[in-house]
Amino acid sequence: MQPYADATEGKRLCWKICLLNAGVWLAWKLKPWNGFMTVRFMHYPLSGLSYTLLTSMFRYAGLKNVVGFC
Numbered sequence: 001m002q003p004y005a006d007a008t009e010g011k012r013l014c015w016k017i018c019l020l021n022a023g024v025w026l027a028w029k030l031k032p033w034n035g036f037m038t039v040r041f042m043h044y045p046l047s048g049l050s051y052t053l054l055t056s057m058f059r060y061a062g063l064k065n066v067v068g069f070c
Contacts, residue, residue: 004012024041027033040049043056 004015007015024037028037028041039047041052041055043052
């Protein structure tokens with residue numbers, strides 16, 4: 001924990017974002033959580049959930065899916 005304590009505020013924030021992203025990735029891998037993750041982390045414009053614009057950035061299914069939307 002000492003390297004974290006000695007790090008600058010920017011580096012600590014970077015570690016927090018990386019750990020949050022890893023936690024979301026792990027949650028997507030758990031089958032029982034797929035329903036919850038789909039509702040809360042995928043953006044559907046007509047759902048009325050505006051925060052999904054932000055949370056959808058944490059969902060990455062692979063390059064073939066990104067290219068498929070282009």
